[in-house]
Amino acid sequence: MKDKQIEKLIKEESARSKKVINLIASENYVSRDVLQALGSELTNKYAEGYPHKRYYAGNSVTDKVEDLAKARALKLFKLSPNSWAVNVQALSGSPANVAVYLALVPTGGKIMGMSLDHGGHLTHGHKVSITGKFWKQVPYGVDKKTEVINYEEISKIALEHKPDIIVAGFTAYPRKIDFKKFREIADSVGAYLLVDMSHLGGLVAGGVYPSPFPYADVVMTTVHKTLRGPRSALIFSKKDSRNIDILIDKAIFPGMQGGPHLNQIAAVAVALGEAATPAFKIYAKQIIANAKELSASLAGLGWRIVSGGTDSHLILVDTWMDGKGIGGKDATDVLEKNDIIVNKNTIPFDTRSPMDPSGIRIGTPAETTRGKKEKDMKKIAEKIDVILRKEMSKKK
Ligand code: DSN
Numbered sequence: 001m002k003d004k005q006i007e008k009l010i011k012e013e014s015a016r017s018k019k020v021i022n023l024i025a026s027e028n029y030v031s032r033d034v035l036q037a038l039g040s041e042l043t044n045k046y047a048e049g050y051p052h053k054r055y056y057a058g059n060s061v062t063d064k065v066e067d068l069a070k071a072r073a074l075k076l077f078k079l080s081p082n083s084w085a086v087n088v089q090a091l092s093g094s095p096a097n098v099a100v101y102l103a104l105v106p107t108g109g110k111i112m113g114m115s116l117d118h119g120g121h122l123t124h125g126h127k128v129s130i131t132g133k134f135w136k137q138v139p140y141g142v143d144k145k146t147e148v149i150n151y152e153e154i155s156k157i158a159l160e161h162k163p164d165i166i167v168a169g170f171t172a173y174p175r176k177i178d179f180k181k182f183r184e185i186a187d188s189v190g191a192y193l194l195v196d197m198s199h200l201g202g203l204v205a206g207g208v209y210p211s212p213f214p215y216a217d218v219v220m221t222t223v224h225k226t227l228r229g230p231r232s233a234l235i236f237s238k239k240d241s242r243n244i245d246i247l248i249d250k251a252i253f254p255g256m257q258g259g260p261h262l263n264q265i266a267a268v269a270v271a272l273g274e275a276a277t278p279a280f281k282i283y284a285k286q287i288i289a290n291a292k293e294l295s296a297s298l299a300g301l302g303w304r305i306v307s308g309g310t311d312s313h314l315i316l317v318d319t320w321m322d323g324k325g326i327g328g329k330d331a332t333d334v335l336e337k338n339d340i341i342v343n344k345n346t347i348p349f350d351t352r353s354p355m356d357p358s359g360i361r362i363g364t365p366a367e368t369t370r371g372k373k374e375k376d377m378k379k380i381a382e383k384i385d386v387i388l389r390k391e392m393s394k395k396k
Contacts, residue, residue, distance in 0.1 A: 017029075020339045020340065020341050021339060021340045023342045023363060023364070024342065025171075026171070027365070027366050028225060028226070028227075028228045030224075030228060030229060030230060030267075031270070034228075034230055034271050037263060037266040037269075040263050040266060042265075042266050045058065045262050047059050047260055047262055048260075049253065050066070050089075050249060051067050065262055065266050066262070068269050069265050069268050072272035073236070076205050077211070077213060082239065084213070084236055084237065084239060086234055086236045087249055088232070088265050088268055089253060089261075090220075090234070090235055091264070092232060092233055093123070093196075093221075093233045094123045095233070095257070096222075097131065098130060098256065099248060099256055100248060101131060101134070102251040103247035104218070105192075106164070107134055107135070108134075109135055109163075109164040110136050110137075110163040111135045111137055111164070111165055112125075112137075112138040112166045112191070113125045113138075113167040114140055114141060114167070114173070115140070115141050116346070117348065118140075119170040119171060119172035119348070121170065123196075124137070124196070125137025138161040140153070140157050141348060142307075142348045144349055147306050148307050149178075154181075154182075158185050158191065163189065164191055165191055166182060166185060166186045166189075166191045166194070167194045168195050168212070169197050169199075169212075172314065172345055174291075174306070174309070174314050175307055175310070175311050175312070176209070176210060176311040177195075179211075179214070180214075182215065193216045193217050193218075194218045194220065195212035195216040195219045196221075197220070198233070199226065199312070199314070201221030201225065201227040201234075202228060202275060202283075203284050203288065203312060203313060205276075206284020206285065209311075213236070217238050217242075218235065218248070219235075219236040220233060220234070220236070221234050223272075225365065226287065226313055226365050228274065228280075228283075228365070229270070229272070229275075230267035232265070232268050235248055283368060286368050287313045287365050287368045288312060288313060290374060291315055292309070292310060293374040294315060294364060294377040295309050295315040296309070298384065298385070303385070304317070304321055305318070306318055306348065313365050314363040316347055318347050318358055319331040320347075320358035325392065326388055327358070328356060328360050329357075335360075340380070342360045342361065342362050343361050345361035347359040367380075
């Protein structure tokens with residue numbers, strides 16, 4: 001590169017990321033092909049609008065890129081273009097969720113989503129997010145005793161508040177979601193069902209996590225987590241007389257965004273092609289096997305795992321353990337000093353603050369991409385245990 005300052009920083013980040021054990025549940029390592037597409041000339045082109053209906057001339061090639069990304073997205077999740085549409089222009093997960101609400105929920109309407117401290121996302125209606133300012137959140141959480149979703153409770157809340165849309169899908173909930181039950185609850189109050197499978201896209205594509213498509217009206221996923229692609233999002237909508245797909249296209253452009261990032265869309269197409277291979281199915285299976293091993297090993301070493309385990313790529317560890325352990329911030333900091341990267345995270349019914357919560361969130365997609373298996377997870381659990389206990393003994 002001619003820009004030596006930025007070149008140096010890119011190299012530094014590359015070296016940092018290679019040196020550490022990366023357990024951020026929402027991160028991954030993309031292929032060279034994805035990087036190449038991201039760094040391509042496609043970044044130069046303005047293509048406001050949608051394929052074959054653009055506002056600028058010169059889009060004969062970009063139309064093919066976007067058509068290909070859409071076709072691959074539908075094929076990966078075994079969706080017929082007659083029944084499902086997909087929008088590939090959302091820049092990332094948060095704007096994708098906002099676009100869905102903009103399309104389907106009147107301003108001031110109700111979004112029923114999981115509370116942040118129970119594993120939901122800011123864009124599920126939290127008050128600090130635009131989604132909590134333009135719409136009103138009806139929060140739900142997990143059961144205090146089991147720390148898993150109690151569908152009867154969710155049903156009661158829905159009947160009481162009559163939300164316009166119910167969001168199923170989370171950033172820090174480790175268990176399987178019963179999408180059928182969510183459908184029944186949504187039907188009981190006439191609400192749309194949005195499944196935010198941002199964390200789960202690669203697991204659903206790999207066939208190792210239940211598919212939400214038989215039940216949802218809209219399914220959103222980011223591409224950069226378990227799907228191992230560039231930062232981006234896909235919004236799938238059921239095609240029927242409600243015209244959800246048309247409303248969502250309009251919400252993305254011209255509602256919220258301008259020119260799509262065609263280099264990003266090309267990289268999405270590359271990642272979707274990779275996710276359709278048999279090797280990806282093996283990868284997805286290994287992500288979960290690794291998470292289960294990490295969870296069991298940490299539990300065996302005396303750490304409390306929220307909900308007692310995991311069915312997915314992530315686990316929540318209660319490091320604080322009612323004052324007998326270590327706070328989430330201290331745990332994250334000391335692990336980083338030892339080249340293990342996790343994020344501090346609230347646990348359900350947390351009495352501590354989000355800046356220093358009671359737990360950490362740990363995920364296996366990134367290290368599984370690097371070829372780690374169950375035996376490596378055992379060693380990682382032992383390392384985490386030694387580091388945290390040493391820090392705890394210093395604080396006594
Ligand atoms: N920041 C993402 C995560 O880590 O889950 C969600 O937006």
